Amino acid sequence: MKKIAMVGVGYVGLVSGTGLADFGNEVVCADIDGKKIDMLNNGQLPIYEPGLLELVEKNVDKGRLKFTTDVESAIRKSEVIFIAVPTPPMDDGGVDLSYVFDVVDRIASAINEFKVVVTKSTVPVGTGDEIKKRLLEKGVDRKLFEVVSNPEFLREGSAVNDFMRPDRVVIGTESEKALEIMRDIYRPLYLIETPIVATDVRTAEMIKYASNAFLATKISFINEIANICERVGADVQVVAKAMGLDGRISSKFLHAGPGFGGSCFPKDTLALTKIAEKAGIKAQIVEAVIDVNKKQRQRILEKLLKFVPKLKGKTIGLLGLSFKPNTDDIRESPAIYIIKEILERGGKVKAYDPEAMDEMRKLFPQVTYVSTSYDALKDVDAMIILTEWNEFRNMDLDFIKSVMKKPIIVDARNIYDPAAVLKKGFLYECVGRSIERIKEKLNVG
Numbered sequence: 001m002k003k004i005a006m007v008g009v010g011y012v013g014l015v016s017g018t019g020l021a022d023f024g025n026e027v028v029c030a031d032i033d034g035k036k037i038d039m040l041n042n043g044q045l046p047i048y049e050p051g052l053l054e055l056v057e058k059n060v061d062k063g064r065l066k067f068t069t070d071v072e073s074a075i076r077k078s079e080v081i082f083i084a085v086p087t088p089p090m091d092d093g094g095v096d097l098s099y100v101f102d103v104v105d106r107i108a109s110a111i112n113e114f115k116v117v118v119t120k121s122t123v124p125v126g127t128g129d130e131i132k133k134r135l136l137e138k139g140v141d142r143k144l145f146e147v148v149s150n151p152e153f154l155r156e157g158s159a160v161n162d163f164m165r166p167d168r169v170v171i172g173t174e175s176e177k178a179l180e181i182m183r184d185i186y187r188p189l190y191l192i193e194t195p196i197v198a199t200d201v202r203t204a205e206m207i208k209y210a211s212n213a214f215l216a217t218k219i220s221f222i223n224e225i226a227n228i229c230e231r232v233g234a235d236v237q238v239v240a241k242a243m244g245l246d247g248r249i250s251s252k253f254l255h256a257g258p259g260f261g262g263s264c265f266p267k268d269t270l271a272l273t274k275i276a277e278k279a280g281i282k283a284q285i286v287e288a289v290i291d292v293n294k295k296q297r298q299r300i301l302e303k304l305l306k307f308v309p310k311l312k313g314k315t316i317g318l319l320g321l322s323f324k325p326n327t328d329d330i331r332e333s334p335a336i337y338i339i340k341e342i343l344e345r346g347g348k349v350k351a352y353d354p355e356a357m358d359e360m361r362k363l364f365p366q367v368t369y370v371s372t373s374y375d376a377l378k379d380v381d382a383m384i385i386l387t388e389w390n391e392f393r394n395m396d397l398d399f400i401k402s403v404m405k406k407p408i409i410v411d412a413r414n415i416y417d418p419a420a421v422l423k424k425g426f427l428y429e430c431v432g433r434s435i436e437r438i439k440e441k442l443n444v445g
């Protein structure tokens, strides 16, 4: 059992802080956002994440999990300080480390005894060394700290399970003492035989970028295949399924769609190209992945424009706003691009999402937000399915057709069977399946 401060209580900090408390550690989660901490101290979650509320309540009740805005006191009381603050992109694509360094400076001013300083935020290779240098420059005694990189691989939407049952834990440090302390924190995972990859700080930092860039590559790759499939009359769903059955490939992250979004893949792929550039290397594959991804969301808009060439005065129903299901996170969501384009062309948007409407309202107050998927389709000139929430998978197509002004569906997530939708008389477009060919087979016009 260790005394831990989790600094930054966002998607990663809250889930990992709670998970570490559940492992039996004593965790104080500290954030400068007083509103977030007030919510948490009142038993509410500032984010939507399945299973998290129950786990927070359980560990608060056991007295192992606390929330505070007093970052310095959390640091003073703890032996291990996890940094889980944002690392957003700067205008040039590099990583803004100001939040991380703010925490480092707070550690420098609060440090009273030996601490392990752990980066859980995704940080460029070399940041661990920068942190060490900064602490020394601030006059901190070298014997008072060790630096560790412990990147986080959880996925929003299944974050609790990902944290409690990870595929691996990466611990990067040059210090035996820090490694032992980290092993102790994650001890319960030994019982389920989770592989622990112990390495140096720079390798650990690189593992995170390489992993995210690879997953993003799979998405852009299958989107590229999808675009070819559409032209040559093949079905990307079957192609992806058969590819995924090959254990060397795996079916994960092989779904054609509107491209990746979220708070990680877009910024981490861009950051990796910058890390490479600084090192004198061109990250050609990663650059292509980013480029393909940008074009993919444009392709979804083009599919809409094919049916509704002039959006002025037209209303489009949007189903799904979050960048993926089971989260309220809209950061870099394809929906942001689509809404912006529709509005800029003089169109109107009616939208529904089970969790992400409050977030999207902050960006686009002019959109009409409704409380059911069917309300979002009433009197609209076309609809786009942008996120594959389960509740969109089995809608009553006859009813939808009766309430829409025009029966047009752009299914950016391939959740409907094209033949079934076409047979009902809809105009339909999806990703990576040639509708012309399907129509020919069905003999419909």
Ligand SMILES: NC(=O)c1ccc[n+]([C@@H]2O[C@H](COP(=O)([O-])OP(=O)(O)OC[C@H]3O[C@@H](n4cnc5c(N)ncnc54)[C@H](O)[C@@H]3O)[C@@H](O)[C@H]2O)c1
Binding pocket: 007, 008, 009, 010, 011, 012, 013, 030, 031, 032, 033, 036, 071, 084, 085, 086, 087, 099, 102, 103, 120, 121, 122, 123, 152, 153, 154, 155, 156, 263, 264
């Ligand atoms: N979201 C994910 O799925 C995910 C997965 C793996 C890794 N990561 C990485 O984890 C890091 C955090 O991401 P996130 O999505 O949890 O961010 P987030 O924006 O949800 O949360 C960050 C929190 O840090 C707080 N904060 C900012 N500066 C602070 C400071 N100086 N002291 C205390 N608190 C401060 C903010 O108020 C906010 O609550 C990023 O580096 C991200 O790349 C994210």
